Amino acid sequence: MPEETQPEQVEQQPEETEPAQVAEVTEEEFDRARAEAKIKKANSEAENLRKRLKELQPLAAKAKQLEDAQKSDQERLTEQLTAAEERAAKAVRTAVASKVEALASSDFADPEDAAGALDLAAYADEDGVIDTDAIKADLAALLKRKPHWGKPVDGPRRPAPDRTQGSSGNGNRTSSDPGDIFAGLMQQALKGH
Structure with a gap:
């Protein structure tokens, strides 16, 4: 046309x-x-x-x-490569964080504290291989610097009960029995007349 x-x-x-x-x-x-x-x-x-x-x-x-x-194949492939590299880097970071938490679970009360305190990128090489020996050494050094992050030696601490606290310690305890509550209401109503 x-x-x-x-x-x-x-x-x-x-x-x-x-x-x-x-x-x-x-x-x-x-x-x-x-x-x-x-x-x-x-x-x-x-x-x-x-x-x-x-x-x-x-x-x-x-x-x-x-x-x-007309966008060239090279430009499209470059964009795809960049996206794939970002996904791979994220997967390696996740794997390293999981490995650090797994190794820290035996000595740390909260293994996520250890994973948050360490530089996770330092434990994986270009191929994505994780250096567990370096992680163990850094976890031991971190536990020396922050011993309060470690697990308690003799089990978890439980607070001792204090019987003087609460309603039972001051003698103002009321019954929760419905019959007692009804009887108390009736007595108040009869005193009012």
């Missing part, structure tokens, strides 16, 4: 008037017919430009589509 070509329209700039000339124009000197002609000309130019824009918009969209289609 042959494309219709329209002759290029040359845009004419409206005549510029100096501000001094505009200020000197009075109502008597105002030429209504000339002003209407200028407005009509400006409107027709604007209409022509809108028509031209409507004709060119599909061409611009098609050009953008062709540009995206």
